[in-house]
Amino acid sequence: MDDIIVAECADDVEAVVVAWLTALRRSAAFRRPGDPLPFTLVHHVTGTESIDESTADAVVSVHTLCDKAAGESAAADECQLTHRRMLLLARELDPITLPDGRMVSVDYVTVEEPPIWEPYSDTILRKVARYRIGATYSVQPGS
Numbered sequence: 261m262d263d264i265i266v267a268e269c270a271d272d273v274e275a276v277v278v279a280w281l282t283a284l285r286r287s288a289a290f291r292r293p294g295d296p297l298p299f300t301l302v303h304h305v306t307g308t309e310s311i312d313e314s315t316a317d318a319v320v321s322v323h324t325l326c327d328k329a330a331g332e333s334a335a336a337d338e339c340q341l342t343h344r345r346m347l348l349l350a351r352e353l354d355p356i357t358l359p360d361g362r363m364v365s366v367d368y369v370t371v372e373e374p375p376i377w378e379p380y381s382d383t384i385l386r387k388v389a390r391y392r393i394g395a396t397y398s399v400q401p402g403s
Contacts, residue, residue, distance in 0.1 A: 268397040270309060270316030271364045277302045277320050277346075277393070280356050284345045285338075297327040297384065298338040305390070314397035319372055319390055322346060326385045339375045339387035346391055347371075360401065367394040 274289045278300075281287040287300035300322060307318035324342045326335035348354075350369035357363055372390040380386035 267399050268314060269400055270318070270395045270397055271358070271400075272304075273307070273316070273318040273320055273393055273395070274302050274304050275358060276356055276364055276366065276395075277322065277391075279358050280349055281322070281342065281345060284341060291325065297325055297330075298335075299325045300342055301325060307392075315367070316395045316397070318393050318395070320393060321388055321390050323378075323386055323388045324375070325380065328383050328385050332385060335385040335387065339389075342387075343375050343389055346389070350391075362401070364398070365395075367396055369393050 278287045278289060281300045281302065285298055285300055286296055287302060288295075289302055291299055291301050303321045303323070305319050305321050307316060309316045322342060324335070324339040326338050328335075346369065349366065350371070353366060353368070355363045355365050370392045372392050373388075375387040375389040378386050378388045
């Protein structure tokens with residue numbers, strides 16, 4: 261396959277952040293009906309890559325979804341846990357184990373937008389924060 265694709269690129273930033281946040285609670289890039297709350301939803305929203313430098317600079321939005329019946333205070337507390345988990349990654353830059361067992365690392369994490377309330381639904385409260393995550397290209401599975 262080497263003749264039709266390159267072996268290296270940035271790891272999927274959504275998969276990396278989901279793997280990191282799963283230690284805290286159920287997290288994914290998609291929420292299915294019936295998934296328990298609280299839940300962390302991760303979306304890659306923008307970014308850039310430098311092919312010459314083999315680096316990626318991605319912005320992800322991290323949504324903390326909570327049962328509205330539990331109240332705003334409980335939702336704010338859950339969001340604070342999410343934010344603190346992301347700050348730990350920024351401070352420590354610990355290796356992250358992906359579901360396939362590969363260990364990946366990020367080069368840096370910065371807070372682009374601290375958690376803010378955003379509407380979601382009549383039954384779910386949501387706070388969203390955005391983080392910039394830098395990574396160096398690495399050899400990908402199937403290369």
